[in-house]
Amino acid sequence: MTTSRRDFAKLAAIGLAANSLSSIPLLAQERKVGYCIIGLGRIADHHMRGIAQSSTSRVTALVSGHHDKAERIAAQYNVPKSSIYSYEDMDRIRNNKDIDAVIVCLPNSMHAEYTARSAKAGKHVLCEKPMCISVPEAEQMIAACKTANVKLMIAYRLHYEPITLKTIKLIRDGALGTVEAIQSANGFNIARGEWRSTHALGGGGPLMDVGIYSLNATRYLTGEEPGQFTAVATTPDHDGRFDGVEENLSWTMRFPSGVLAGCVTTYGAPMPGYYKVFGSKGWLEVGSFGYQNLRLQASYRAASGSAPTTIDETNNEPDPQQFVRQIDHFSHCIRDNRTPDTPGEEGLKDMQHIQSIYKAAGITLG
Secondary structure (H helix, E strand, O other): OOOOHHHHHHHHHHHHHHHHHHOOOOHHHHOOEEEEEEOOOHHHHHHHHHHHHOOOEEEEEEEOOOHHHHHHHHHHOOOOHHHEEOOOOHHHHHHOOOOOEEEEOOOHHHHHHHHHHHHHOOOEEEEOOOOOOOHHHHHHHHHHHHHHOOOEEEOOHHHHOHHHHHHHHHHHOOOOOOEEEEEEEEEEEOOOOOHHHOHHHHOOOHHHHHHHHHHHHHHHHHOOOOOEEEEEEEOOOOOOOOOOOOOEEEEEEEOOOOOEEEEEEEOEEEEEEEEEEEEOOEEEEEEOOOOOOEEEEEEEOOOOOOOOEEEEEEEOOOOOHHHHHHHHHHHHHHHHOOOOOOEHHHHHHHHHHHHHHHHHOOOOOO
């Protein structure tokens, strides 16, 4: 077989291209996406255990105000001591090439500052919910990440959970007919001394913490944004836990299609999370906004007089599987240069609606 001069030129060009490509670091093929965990509290543990089970990601750095605790966790996740930072010197993460992104696991009032600092350091940001404690802060976070050309994702883990996705599909496919109303609740009896019950760190009461699950659910279930709000806040327990925030909050919303939603949240009582959707052809209910064992129950009729279709299904996947799915999604977005399904704009919308709910209840946000 003879090779012409033209064929030889083509082969040479292919060889040069291959050599040039081999010199470019290919994040998607060569290594896992490296994450710096900022804040080492309870939610950080879920994230780190999720990352440990992920095929796309790894923990490569820690930021904490407790060095001994950070060293203990670093040993658990094979993080070098040189990649442990304090809050004061965390801007040095800019120089750590093993860090591609951060996960902000701090109290709500600290989200905006550490998102902006991480973006300035050139790192993508996965921020816990609520996004922050005010609409201006949310807008600043989005702007900071856009200026730095990094991605911002808000940790709405249920957007990636199978039962939730099946519920949304049932509604979109018309299984329930015309959706008329949604009920939802979520709350717990908060312990004394929790940072979540302080205005300085939490930014608000249970609406900011667990009530946001009900708010966000009504939005992803309808696919719409609410436009009318009523709300009432109460504090029956005068035991010092609620000096700066409300204890209970109940609110209603009207969506453009006419769907009415009624939600309640509390820091004063055990209140298992759930939402229930009522449509012209039937109903469905999902119990729990938790990390595992979400249960979907439904009953609906395809046509008047037909036998009802019933569903009773539970996602028995153990914690931290929801966090595995969430981190895999963000890592794929980083690798493929895609916008996350729950970007900063999703968090901003919830902050705008929270502001409207608090306003309706006569509470000033921020």
